[in-house]
Amino acid sequence: MRISDSLISSNFVNSYNSLKSRMESLRSEIASGVKVTKPSDSPDGAAKILRMNSNLSQSDSYKNNIQNSLSFIKETNSSMESMQSETVGLMEQLANLQNTTEDQNLGSYADKIDLALKSMMDSANADYDGKYLFGGTDYSSAPVGWSADGKSVEIKPNDVSGSNIVKVSSNIYQKINISGSELFATTLTNNGNLDSSSAVGSVVNNSSTIYDAKGNAYTLNQTYTKTAANTYKLNYDILDSSSVSVFSSAPAAKTVVFDPSSNVISSIDGKAPSAFRVQVPGNKIDFQININSLSEKNQASSVTSSLNQKNDIFNTLVNIRDNLRAGIRPTTGQEQIVSDFNKHVLDKLAVSGDTYNQLTNTDDLLTSQQLVTKTLLSNVQDVDTVQAMMDLQNQDNSLQMSYKVSSMILPKSLLDYL
Amino acid sequence: MSIGRIFDISRRSLATYQRALDVTSHNIANADNTNYSRQIVSFSAEKPNASNGTLLGFGVTMDDVQRAKNNLVENQIRANNTYYSTNDEKSQLLTQIEGLFGEPSDTGVSNLTTSFLNSWQELAVTPNSMSLRYNVIRSANQLSSKIQSISQGLDTLKTDILDETKAKVDLLNTTLTNIQSLNAQIFEQKNLGYTPNDLMDKRDAAINDLSKMANISVSYDASNTANISVGGVFAVDKSNVNTFSMKVIDGEMTLVSGSQELKAQLNGGTLSSMMDVYSNSIPEYQTKLDDYVNALVTSVNNLHTKGSTLDTPPQTGIKFFDDYKSGKLQVNSQIINNPNKIAISADGTSGNGTIAQSIADLSSANILNGTTLSNNYSNMISQLGTETLTAQQNADSGNLILQQLEQQKASYSGVSVDEEMTNVIKFQRSYDASAKLIKVADDMLQTLLNMV
Numbered sequence: 001m002r003i004s005d006s007l008i009s010s011n012f013v014n015s016y017n018s019l020k021s022r023m024e025s026l027r028s029e030i031a032s033g034v035k036v037t038k039p040s041d042s043p044d045g046a047a048k049i050l051r052m053n054s055n056l057s058q059s060d061s062y063k064n065n066i067q068n069s070l071s072f073i074k075e076t077n078s079s080m081e082s083m084q085s086e087t088v089g090l091m092e093q094l095a096n097l098q099n100t101t102e103d104q105n106l107g108s109y110a111d112k113i114d115l116a117l118k119s120m121m122d123s124a125n126a127d128y129d130g131k132y133l134f135g136g137t138d139y140s141s142a143p144v145g146w147s148a149d150g151k152s153v154e155i156k157p158n159d160v161s162g163s164n165i166v167k168v169s170s171n172i173y174q175k176i177n178i179s180g181s182e183l184f185a186t187t188l189t190n191n192g193n194l195d196s197s198s199a200v201g202s203v204v205n206n207s208s209t210i211y212d213a214k215g216n217a218y219t220l221n222q223t224y225t226k227t228a229a230n231t232y233k234l235n236y237d238i239l240d241s242s243s244v245s246v247f248s249s250a251p252a253a254k255t256v257v258f259d260p261s262s263n264v265i266s267s268i269d270g271k272a273p274s275a276f277r278v279q280v281p282g283n284k285i286d287f288q289i290n291i292n293s294l295s296e297k298n299q300a301s302s303v304t305s306s307l308n309q310k311n312d313i314f315n316t317l318v319n320i321r322d323n324l325r326a327g328i329r330p331t332t333g334q335e336q337i338v339s340d341f342n343k344h345v346l347d348k349l350a351v352s353g354d355t356y357n358q359l360t361n362t363d364d365l366l367t368s369q370q371l372v373t374k375t376l377l378s379n380v381q382d383v384d385t386v387q388a389m390m391d392l393q394n395q396d397n398s399l400q401m402s403y404k405v406s407s408m409i410l411p412k413s414l415l416d417y418l
Numbered sequence: 419m420s421i422g423r424i425f426d427i428s429r430r431s432l433a434t435y436q437r438a439l440d441v442t443s444h445n446i447a448n449a450d451n452t453n454y455s456r457q458i459v460s461f462s463a464e465k466p467n468a469s470n471g472t473l474l475g476f477g478v479t480m481d482d483v484q485r486a487k488n489n490l491v492e493n494q495i496r497a498n499n500t501y502y503s504t505n506d507e508k509s510q511l512l513t514q515i516e517g518l519f520g521e522p523s524d525t526g527v528s529n530l531t532t533s534f535l536n537s538w539q540e541l542a543v544t545p546n547s548m549s550l551r552y553n554v555i556r557s558a559n560q561l562s563s564k565i566q567s568i569s570q571g572l573d574t575l576k577t578d579i580l581d582e583t584k585a586k587v588d589l590l591n592t593t594l595t596n597i598q599s600l601n602a603q604i605f606e607q608k609n610l611g612y613t614p615n616d617l618m619d620k621r622d623a624a625i626n627d628l629s630k631m632a633n634i635s636v637s638y639d640a641s642n643t644a645n646i647s648v649g650g651v652f653a654v655d656k657s658n659v660n661t662f663s664m665k666v667i668d669g670e671m672t673l674v675s676g677s678q679e680l681k682a683q684l685n686g687g688t689l690s691s692m693m694d695v696y697s698n699s700i701p702e703y704q705t706k707l708d709d710y711v712n713a714l715v716t717s718v719n720n721l722h723t724k725g726s727t728l729d730t731p732p733q734t735g736i737k738f739f740d741d742y743k744s745g746k747l748q749v750n751s752q753i754i755n756n757p758n759k760i761a762i763s764a765d766g767t768s769g770n771g772t773i774a775q776s777i778a779d780l781s782s783a784n785i786l787n788g789t790t791l792s793n794n795y796s797n798m799i800s801q802l803g804t805e806t807l808t809a810q811q812n813a814d815s816g817n818l819i820l821q822q823l824e825q826q827k828a829s830y831s832g833v834s835v836d837e838e839m840t841n842v843i844k845f846q847r848s849y850d851a852s853a854k855l856i857k858v859a860d861d862m863l864q865t866l867l868n869m870v
Contacts, residue, residue, distance in 0.1 A: 004831075046799055050792070058532065130546055138768060139768045
């Protein structure tokens, strides 16, 4: 091959450019610590990095949710423990009151119960980060308060049954709150089934006893009327001891629709099934009806009902306090309500503790997943600095050699010797 | 046979080697001129003369001065010039688009979208938190700014390409005019019996420049005139030159020729790449970005309008984003002025964040082209990366081939100073010898004169 001067110089320039280009690329990698700074560095790697960063960011968000939820649950548990502690004290006082030697101290007991009541109301109205712990999903007002006449306690007129559901991983939604309804409310639950083969127009009746804030008994009559296949109209009425309706006009009927494939209720009044509240302020009646357990089967209709408590803990304590001040000892039924509430709170503490543990486990799982993702991300994105430094050193050696050899050849020609 | 014959042969020899030294010095002077082809002197013996039954030589003569040129290599260089320039220009322009998207980074659309959707997730946990509502607005504004920045960047890039293309087309026309002038000069010189090597080198260099700009076809006629077409449309010969101009019709950039506006079919060269990126690549990525943003905006607004605000009484039917138009994405001004207008409650209660959770869940919803926003976006970025990398690799391989061809050309046509200096010595010695011969003849003549 004939070697011209321009051939030597262009060869040198090409080699020099090639070495400098590789060195610049290595320098950039070492300086930034990443080997993919733009999509064309590794199109597949860039897409992976975007997806993995997105996953990591989502995981961070889930972990934030979990930490916030754990704090919320800690506060909830603290409030419930406080209520449970008060309830244990109340149970002791109620036991002491059975002792006739305490007759002269009934007023003092009334004061203690009043203090306990206020303390429990404070716990029921506790909040965290602007959210009432037992306020369901309505944070606009405290869950419990005194009625206008100051003689009974009302669970606030808004909805305290809402579930605070938090997404804690891509597929896990966790309910983190114990709603006011769950903890304090009186709930009448319908069980059993309606006959799917019954004719349109057929009627199923159910009757139960419910109580007002003062403990007076009322009769709740429910009527399920079939209006179409898998569809029923639920009417209800509340009668006092004189069999007179407490409603000035009949409450609106509820439309209940069953899913024929699963036999469970698919909607109530076109919405997802949930307990609905019945309030008659004039009679201090406040409870909720939960028909979600009701099913529709091809067998004779059988609807039963059960009441979780005769009265809520607050109004029970109000009644006990007022009775004590009137010289009347608490009834066994009232003692039972306090004892039941104690068990109820303990149950809810167990539920809440279980939720806490589940969230902690999910947090651990997310941490572990993040670790794996970060390792994969590092493999795709991060530079092996040692390798890069060695490569850079090699390139630099080649460049120095190129300079040395070129400096020997480039300026020389026969002209130098003539 | 006379002594004068020796003078004659020597004189011719002196003139020949002097001209040979001229050519050599011309070669040495152009040693670093990359467009120069070394020139080779070809000698031959002068036509002999019959004298007394014997054919006697008349010395040396210079037949021609030829360029050392390998036309095969030259043609390959032109073809690879086009290939390399196409891919190099495309990779540079696509790298600019890559820069606009700025991925992968914390400030890219992907991360900002995730942050935006995550902000809804956090708001879903504490729906009445004012600071989290501000956080949603802030992250939405960051995403909006980035999207607007990319859209504006793509528009600016189109404008820049348009301006640069116009300048390149002007350069194309200037080069064509230059070639036409060189064609005419070469034709004239040839007719006068000369070999216009330097003019042909200049023309070759101009044709090489042309081959970097567009796909060209070159043919030479009997008079060595280069007839060139650009993109299949006649461009230049020795008498005529066509003027090209650039037209944008329905967003598509086209190279047209003359008053009839014949459309050139460009498939190579920098002009082709600029037109391709202007007419296809930028609109394609802008459309993909628009689809992405529209899917996000529509989905968020559909959910948001179903939610209730934190107002008393709660309001519904409020859009979170204003309609996305011309690359501009903006949060509803009502919401910016009053974060309580963020409507995330499904039942009107202040602690219900169902809608916020539904919006956050859009991150895993198949709302665009049957897959998630994240997958769509990362696929688009991957496609952009692949296109850029392919262009870069093609440019690199084209450059490697071009370097090899250039080396072949340098090997064949390049000047070797050593070689030329050897020629200088050789020609100088021959010149010396010729001069010496004159001295000998002169001595011979003197001897004869002294005899008289």
